[in-house]
Amino acid sequence: MQISTSPQTSVQVKPMKSMSPWAIARRKFVKNKLAMISLFYLIIVAVVSFLAPYVTTIDITRINIGEMSLKPSSEHWLGTDKSGRDVFTRLLYGGRVSLLVGISCTFFVVVLGTIVGSIAGYFGGKIDNMMMRFTDFILNFPFLVFVIVLGTIFFGKLNGLAVLIIVISALSWGGVARIVRSKILAEKENEYILAAVSIGCSPIKVIGKHLIPNVLSTIIVQSTLLFASMIVAESGLSYLGFGVPSEIPSWGNMLSFAREPDVLQGKPWIWVPPALIITLTILSINFVGEGLKDAFNPRSRR
Amino acid sequence: MSTMDLKNESFNLEKNEKETLLEIKNLKTYYPVKGGFFQRTIGNVKAVDDISFSIKKGETLGLVGESGCGKSTTGRTIIRLLKATAGEILFEGKDISKLSGKSLQAIRQDIQMVFQDPYASLNPIQMVGDIVAEPIKNFKSIGKKELKTEVMDLLQKVGLPEDAYYKYAHEFSGGQRQRIGIARALALRPKLIIADEPVSALDVSVQSQVLNLLKELQKEFDLTFLFIAHDLSVVKHMSDRIGVMYLGSMVEISGRKSLYDEPLHPYTKALVSAIPMPDPRRKANRIVLKGDVPSPLNPPTGCPFHPRCAVAMDECSKTKPILKEVKPGHQVACHLY
Ligand SMILES: Nc1ncnc2c1ncn2[C@@H]1O[C@H](COP(=O)(O)OP(=O)(O)O)[C@@H](O)[C@H]1O
Ligand SMILES: [Mg+2]
Numbered sequence: 074m075q076i077s078t079s080p081q082t083s084v085q086v087k088p089m090k091s092m093s094p095w096a097i098a099r100r101k102f103v104k105n106k107l108a109m110i111s112l113f114y115l116i117i118v119a120v121v122s123f124l125a126p127y128v129t130t131i132d133i134t135r136i137n138i139g140e141m142s143l144k145p146s147s148e149h150w151l152g153t154d155k156s157g158r159d160v161f162t163r164l165l166y167g168g169r170v171s172l173l174v175g176i177s178c179t180f181f182v183v184v185l186g187t188i189v190g191s192i193a194g195y196f197g198g199k200i201d202n203m204m205m206r207f208t209d210f211i212l213n214f215p216f217l218v219f220v221i222v223l224g225t226i227f228f229g230k231l232n233g234l235a236v237l238i239i240v241i242s243a244l245s246w247g248g249v250a251r252i253v254r255s256k257i258l259a260e261k262e263n264e265y266i267l268a269a270v271s272i273g274c275s276p277i278k279v280i281g282k283h284l285i286p287n288v289l290s291t292i293i294v295q296s297t298l299l300f301a302s303m304i305v306a307e308s309g310l311s312y313l314g315f316g317v318p319s320e321i322p323s324w325g326n327m328l329s330f331a332r333e334p335d336v337l338q339g340k341p342w343i344w345v346p347p348a349l350i351i352t353l354t355i356l357s358i359n360f361v362g363e364g365l366k367d368a369f370n371p372r373s374r375r
Numbered sequence: 376m377s378t379m380d381l382k383n384e385s386f387n388l389e390k391n392e393k394e395t396l397l398e399i400k401n402l403k404t405y406y407p408v409k410g411g412f413f414q415r416t417i418g419n420v421k422a423v424d425d426i427s428f429s430i431k432k433g434e435t436l437g438l439v440g441e442s443g444c445g446k447s448t449t450g451r452t453i454i455r456l457l458k459a460t461a462g463e464i465l466f467e468g469k470d471i472s473k474l475s476g477k478s479l480q481a482i483r484q485d486i487q488m489v490f491q492d493p494y495a496s497l498n499p500i501q502m503v504g505d506i507v508a509e510p511i512k513n514f515k516s517i518g519k520k521e522l523k524t525e526v527m528d529l530l531q532k533v534g535l536p537e538d539a540y541y542k543y544a545h546e547f548s549g550g551q552r553q554r555i556g557i558a559r560a561l562a563l564r565p566k567l568i569i570a571d572e573p574v575s576a577l578d579v580s581v582q583s584q585v586l587n588l589l590k591e592l593q594k595e596f597d598l599t600f601l602f603i604a605h606d607l608s609v610v611k612h613m614s615d616r617i618g619v620m621y622l623g624s625m626v627e628i629s630g631r632k633s634l635y636d637e638p639l640h641p642y643t644k645a646l647v648s649a650i651p652m653p654d655p656r657r658k659a660n661r662i663v664l665k666g667d668v669p670s671p672l673n674p675p676t677g678c679p680f681h682p683r684c685a686v687a688m689d690e691c692s693k694t695k696p697i698l699k700e701v702k703p704g705h706q707v708a709c710h711l712y
Binding site: 091092093094095202263264265267268269270271272273274278283286287 | 414451454456480483484486487488490491492495496497498499500502509510513514541542543545546556559562563
C-alpha cells in the first residue's frame with residue numbers, strides 16, 4: 074500500500090525520458106479514478122481508525138446499562154449496542170483491530186509465500202518438489218477446524234489477537250507460494266537471469282535482486298486481493314465466535330450481534346454500520362487491486 | 376606455389392606458438408527428459424554429444440550450425456551456466472567443468488557471455504548504469520565515484536552516450552541494447568567472451584556495426600572469442616577458425632579460408648553453397664538439403680548427418696565418424712576422408 078501520489082501527471086510536455094517501469098505504472102494508476110477514490114477511502118478509514126483515541130473520547134469498554142440499544146441521535150451518531158456502548162466509537166476501534174489483523178496476516182502470508190515460492194521456482198528439481206508437496210499439504214488443511222482447535226488450546230495462554238494472526242498466516246501462504254513459483258518459473262527463463270548468474274550473482278542475489286523485483290507487480294496485486302480476503306476471514310471467524318476475542322472490538326465481532334434475531338430485525342443500527350464498512354472496504358481494496366493490475370500491465374498504456 | 380606454402384607454414388607456426396586458452400575435450404551436455412508419475416528421467420536430449428575443440432589466445436572461433444544443433448548449450452556449458460554431463464573444459468590448462476562455490480565464482484571473472492536476445496537479456500527494471508556496474512560490484516569493493524567513472528568509461532567504449540547511464544533498457548534500440556550487454560560482459564575484463572548469436576536478432580544494417588565493435592574491442596582488450604552464429608555469412612567476418620556443428624556433434628573445424636574455399640563435409644558444403652554470393656556462377660551450385668534435422672532426443676545411429684546426406688555410404692549408418700585432421704589445421708568427421 075505504498076502508492077505515492079506525487080503530481081507526476083502534470084508534466085507531459087514530451088515523452089518522459091528515463092522513467093522506470095515503476096514510475097510508468099504509478100502514472101497509470103493515478104489516472105484511474107475508481108482506484109484513486111477507493112484508495113482515498115481506504116486511507117481515510119485507516120487514518121481515522123488508527124487515530125480513534127484522538128477522534129473520540131468515549132470509553133469503549135465501559136458498559137452503560139442506562140444507555141442500552143439507543144437509536145442514533147446527536148449524542149450517539151450511530152446509536153448504542155445492547156450493552157450501551159457507542160456504536161460509532163466501537164466502529165473506529167474495531168477498524169483498528171480488523172485492519173491490523175488484515176495487514177499483519179497479509180504481510181506474513183506474502184513474505185512466507187514469496188520466500189517458499191521463489192526458492193522452489195528458482196532451484197527447481199528436488200527442492201521444488203519437496204516444497205510444493207508441503208505447500209499442497211498446507212493448502213488442503215481444514216482451515217476452520219485448525220483455527221478452532223488452536224484457538225481453544227491457546228485460549229487465555231497467549232494474546233488472542235496474536236494467536237489469530239499466527240494461525241491465519243500459517244495456513245494461508247500456500248496460494249501465494251504457488252503463484253510466485255509459477256511466475257518465477259517463467260521469469261527465470263529470460264536471459265537476464267542467465268546473465269546475472271554469469272556475472273557472479275549468488276542465488277540469493279539472483280532471486281532477491283533480479284527475480285522478485287520483476288514479479289513484484291504480481292505479488293503486490295496478489296497482496297491487495299489477499300488483504301481483502303484476510304478482512305473477510307477475520308469478520309467471518311469473529312462472527313462465528315472463533316476469531317478476535319469477544320472483549321476486543323472488531324468489525325467482525327460487531328457484526329456477530331446480528332446473530333441475535335431481535336438485533337437483526339429490530340435494531341439495524343447495531344449491525345448495519347459494520348456490515349457496510351466491511352463491504353465498502355473490501356470493494357475498495359479490490360478496486361485498488363484491479364487498478365494496480367492494470368497499471369502494471371504493459372499492454373494497457375494509459 | 377612453393378613460396379605460398381612456405382608463407383602459409385610460417386604463418387601456421389606463428390599461430391601454433393600462441394598458447395591455448397580454452398580446450399574442450401569430449402564434452403557432453405544432456406538435458407534429462409522427465410516423465411511418468413514420479414517424474415523420473417526417461418530419456419536424454421543429447422544437445423551436445425561428445426565434442427572437442429580448442430581456442431588459442433586472441434583468436435576467434437566461429438561456431439555455426441542450424442538452430443537447435445547445440446551451439447548455445449555448448450556456450451552455456453563452457454561458461455558454467457549448465458553442468459557438463461561428461462568431458463573436460465580446460466581453461467588455461469585447468470579443468471573448470473567440475474568447479475563449484477568460490478572457485479566457480481572466480482572463473483566467472485575470466486569468462487563472460489554476450490547473449491542472443493537484446494530484449495530478454497537486460498533486466499527491465501535496472502538502470503543501464505546499474506546493469507553495467509553489477510559485475511564489478513560483485514567482485515570488487517570500490518568506491519561509488521570510482522565505479523561510476525569506470526561504468527561511464529565502459530559505456531563510452533561500446534559507443535553509448537553518457538546519459539545512457541540513467542536510462543532503462545526499454546528506451547534503447549536493439550543494437551544499442553546489445554551494446555549494453557557487451558559493456559556488461561566487458562566490465563570484468565574477461566579473457567574469453569562467448570558471444571551467442573549476438574547479432575542474429577538485429578537489423579542487417581545494425582549487425583555490421585555491432586560486429587565491428589566486437590572486433591575493435593577484441594584488439595583493445597586482447598580478447599578471445601567463441602562466436603556463435605547460425606549461418607556462415609556472419610561468422611566469416613569475425614572468425615579466424617570455424618567449427619561446424621550438426622545435431623550435437625562437431626562435423627568440421629578448420630581455418631576460415633580453408634573452410635570457405637574447400638569445405639570437406641557434405642553438410643558444410645551445403646552451408647557454404649547457401650551463402651548469398653554476388654558471383655552468379657556460384658548461385659547455380661546451391662545444395663539444398665533434403666529432410667529435417669532429426670530430434671536430438673533420438674539421434675540417428677552412425678553419422679548424425681547420414682539421413683540427409685547425398686553421398687552417404689553403408690558405413691555411415693553404422694559407425695559415427697570421428698574428427699580427424701585431413702589437411703594441416705583442417706579437421707573433418709566424415710567417412711569419405
Ligand atoms: N532446457 C532445455 N531442456 C531440454 N532440451 C533443451 C533445453 N534447451 C535446449 N534444449 C534442446 O537442446 C538442443 C540444442 O539446443 P541449443 O543449444 O539451444 O541449440 P542452438 O543454440 O544451436 O539453437 C535443441 O534440440 C533444444 O531443443
Ligand atoms: Mg542458440
